[in-house]
Amino acid sequence: MSDFRALDGNQAVAEAMRQINPDVVAAYPITPQTEAVQVFSQFVADGEVDTEFVTVESEHSAMSACVGAGAAGARVMTCTSSAGLALMWEITYIAASMRLPMVMMVANRALSGPINIHCDHADSMGTRDNGWIQIYSENPQEAYDNMIQAVRIAEHADVTLPVMVMQDGFITSHSVERVEVFDDAAVSGFVGPYAANFQLLGASRPLTFGALDFYDYYFEHKRQQVEAFSHATEAVLEVAADFNCRFGRDYGLFQAYRLDDAEVAVVVLSSTAGTAKVVVDDLRAQGIRAGLLKPRVFRPFPAAEIVRALSHVKAIAVMDRSTSFGSMMGAGPLFLETAAAFHVLGRAPQIPMVGYVFGLGGRDISPPDLEGVYHDLLAVADSGDVGDPVRYLGVRG
Amino acid sequence: MPEPKGWKELPIGGIIDSPGSARDLETGAWRARRPIVDKDKCTSCLQCWMFCPDMAVVVQADKMRGFDLYHCKGCGICAKICPADAIAMVAEAEAGTEGEGG
Amino acid sequence: MVTQTETPTRLTLRELAKKPDRLTSGHRMCPGCAAPLVVKQVLMAIDEPVVVVCATGCLEVATTIFPQTAWNVPFIHNAFENAAATASGVEAAYRSLVRQGKIEDDNTRIVVFGGDGSSYDIGLQSLSGAMERGHRLLYVCYDNNAYMNTGIQRSSATPVGANTTTSPVGKVQAGKKGARKDLTAIMAAHGIPYVAQASPHNWRDLMQKVRKATAIDGPSFINVLASCNRGWRHDPADTIEIQRLGVDSCLWPLYEVEDGVYRVTYRPKVKVPVSDYLASQGRFGHLLQPANQYIIEALQADVDRRWERLLRMAGEV
The missing domain is CATH 3.40.50.970 (Thiamin diphosphate (ThDP)-binding fold, Pyr/PP domains)
Structure with a gap:
């Protein structure tokens, strides 16, 4: 009960x-x-x-x-x-x-x-x-x-x-x-x-840790x-x-939300994925085939599974709520892992991928922000041109 | 020394499950001076046993029986503190087989 | 609550020599090092099962080079600055598992060993926290007055004037500046049930203190002088004699603080001048020059003042 x-x-x-x-x-x-x-x-x-x-x-x-x-x-x-x-x-x-x-x-x-x-x-x-x-x-x-x-x-x-x-x-x-x-x-x-594999207390012989x-x-x-x-x-x-x-609740390595027939997909962790689901529903109501992949397990990084789940989309946005200073174009770790996974495990031609860094220090991310990301992706999918591959979302200029 | 084990054979977590296995290591090879006990002078007071940092003084049946030369590093504490002046430190090169099998 | 083995091993050399070694031969500590002597005596004093927790330092690296260990008892090393916190976890696990009937209560004693670097300096917070929380454990600091494992750098336990690799003697500096920290007093100020100072040359005194400490259902701390002949620069054979000089000069008094009551456990018949102790070690060699006489005089005055204060606190004057 x-x-x-x-x-x-x-x-x-x-x-x-x-x-x-x-x-x-x-x-x-x-x-x-x-x-x-x-x-x-x-x-x-x-x-x-x-x-x-x-x-x-x-x-x-x-x-x-x-x-x-x-x-x-x-x-x-x-x-x-x-x-x-x-x-x-x-x-x-x-x-x-x-x-x-x-x-x-x-x-x-x-x-x-x-x-x-x-x-x-x-x-x-x-x-x-x-x-x-x-x-x-x-x-x-x-x-x-x-x-x-x-x-x-x-x-x-x-x-x-x-x-x-x-x-x-x-x-x-x-x-x-x-x-x-x-x-x-x-x-x-x-x-x-x-039952521990090895333990200091109550062990049959003394172990050195x-x-x-x-x-x-x-x-x-x-x-x-x-x-x-x-x-x-x-x-x-x-x-x-x-x-x-x-x-009676189904968990896996990640959650795919309306991803099966999606044309554009966002990859994002934790609570922002909840906001993204609302946005996906709204966009779907407008006839836009938006989807979401919410990684649950980041370590071990389910690279092959993520590549497989996204292999059919036309453009991907990977959103990081942290950055990696000095990394390639200031991209965040989730983007870097995902991009590496597609490079090694994905098939040619590469699916256009954009990295977004957002929400640092609790900066709010709203449904319109996420809608903007999906519209960006639609443009990328349309033109085949990624433009700026790493973008900072919601920071004042 | 046997061939070191590979990662598939070693226990996980870096633990060592062979207590006291350092005894296999011959720290006696470090020694430059060897303690030699004069059994006529020795009173088996066991001070040398207590102050040996290498647990290399052999005591059996309350008696000081000599040194564990496989482990003794030759620090000379025993010779210095012996109240009966029964222990001499001899240069290893000149010690020959003296004190072995103690 | 005080629990103790019914008939503890008598503290005679003949009886003690019958006990198996809890730290075995084959460890890679330097010849003549006092630290293994401290461990040997501390663990020999305890008849109950023990778990040893050890901070990073010479003792740890020289006794546990994989795949061999010199420990014949359960042993854990975690890091440099956290031996007391690690021991807190071991003790909490012991309490929890015994209370739940998951393991037997076999009176296991938890003993921590840390050098002065890990106790006076980087691990002081961890040590203080463990003492304040009241875990039942004995923390033994083997104080060799500097960071010996990394190559004789000064710590807050280094005596004034000592030549170390980070307080070298130079044209404008005569070794370490300033007095050492009094960690034993800091531990006593925690108001824990038992605090003591000891030296392995007086093995019976040290072992009696360990017995008292481990009989208490609470935290205890013993600070033990432990010569490092490499860092102090003396013949390894002189380890015991130098420890004796440290105590007989009253630079390292042997005393205990039991429930706040101070007691001097050994009073030298003749108080040896501090200069005798200094002259026995190369690290103080430069102090013997006339230009540095003032440092010896100041140190002697400091030792005298602290000794008098200790005697007053112990009600012996």
Whole structure:
């Protein structure tokens, strides 16, 4: 039996954490994630979870304590945002290389400076090469569903990697929506008990974690991490199928919205995809064959699947809520990955592709902005001329 | 040394599941001076055992039995602190087989 | 709550020598290094199972070169500045898993080792946080007075006047400027149940302190002087004697703070001049020149002042 409740994204995540009932949570407050751990703290205070909650003095220590607890053999979770994730940066690599399957919610927020508390994806995109699986959520429901699935993905025997679950700071983290909350027993049945592969505590023989590798072993350990990512795609799909079977919501590597017969398509992450769906419907009503691809999993990047799903369109816009300073024409990471995927895996002639960087520091993106993007694409498809391949949308000149 | 394992064979996560395996490493090869114990002077007070940073003083049945030369790095702490002045440090090149099998 | 093994191993060399090595031979620490002595004595003092958490540093790199490990106990190294936070996580996991009946409560003791770089400097925040939160763990700082693993750079534990590679002696500078940080006092100011200073040359004193610390259901900190003969520039054979001079000069007093009560655990019969300690090490060689006599005098005055203050706090004057 599930229950429909009015929850914002942070509350929905806290609710998922309560139901998952991790052994250890170590977290530090940072806007806009704070509410998630605040709500969870109350569950701890009320004895509703078995969790040992470590109220650390920084995010660096949050991730460090998660590594300690994870290596000890505990199921571990944390939450952060922006500068907090940046401060964890060094240790996120260690969590991944130690193959600790923890789950972290990231309420996406711009990085300083100037200091800004609002949404963009600079924080999680900055950690895209750190060895974590990355899952992006459109709304509170997806944040809740993704947290639950993330535990299974992280702990999957062929994967054993940490997972970040993203939601847009404020836009999703603080927006109250109708969220279907599953029965506690159904969630704990879905995630199942945790048995670590290797653990410090209660092991049959003493293990050494965090040893020093020279050039004779480091490369092999990195190669193992690459291998784990090659299994992650399948694991995400396997977990999604079971989730769909039990809870009746269908997730994949991405969501294709009215894409099958689309002539022009936008690729965009998270809450902006929700806005884009409304725009797609409006344009369809006008007879324009607009479509949308919303990546859910950014790491591992589902390159072949995305190329396949978009291979029939006449023009593509890839929209990034972050930039990569000094990259080719100032393009964002999602554009660069998608463009590379088409170059390597796509067929000739190349489909015209435009990159848009938008919404930095929480700059609003409205339906008319997105309509403009689709009209731009129609012109590109018509003329075959991409024009400026990377565009900055919504910034004053 | 056996051929290093490839990535498919190594346990994941960089863990080492062979506790105490550093014993395989011959740190005694570093040694320039060798401790030689005069068993007539030695009282088995075990100070040398306590102050050996390399766990290379062999104690059996409460007695100091000599040195584990496979691991002893020749720091000379034992000779310096021995209250009975029973340990001498001898240049490795001149030590021959003395003290071996201790 | 205080839990302790019913009949702890007697602190005699014969009894202790029967215990298996928790840190084994074959580690790659330099000949004569005091750090493995500190580890050996700390872990030998504990009869219960242990988990060791270690900061990046000589001890960690020289004991865990893949695929061999010198540790015979569960061991984790995470990074340089976060050993205490990592241990907090291990301790939280222990509490949680025991409470839920997922693992057995076997009185596992969590022991952290960090050098002065990772404890006084880059890991001070992590250490402070762990102490404040009250985790049951013993943090042992092996203080060798500088960043030895990277090549003898000054830390905030480096004594005034010491020649290091980032506080070198030059035409206008006589080694490290300014006094060292008093980390033991900072830890005592946290109001945690047990704080102490020790030295491995006085092994029984050190081990008794470890026993007290690990019997407490809460955080404890022991700061241990640990000579680095490469950085201090002395014959490796002199390690124990130099540690003794450090203590007998009252530069490194042996004391403990138990629930806020100070106690000096060893009082030298004859207080050795600080200059004897300085003269034993090449890093202070330049201080013996007449032009630098004022530095020795200032250091002696500082040591005297701190020693007197400690005696007052311990109610011994």
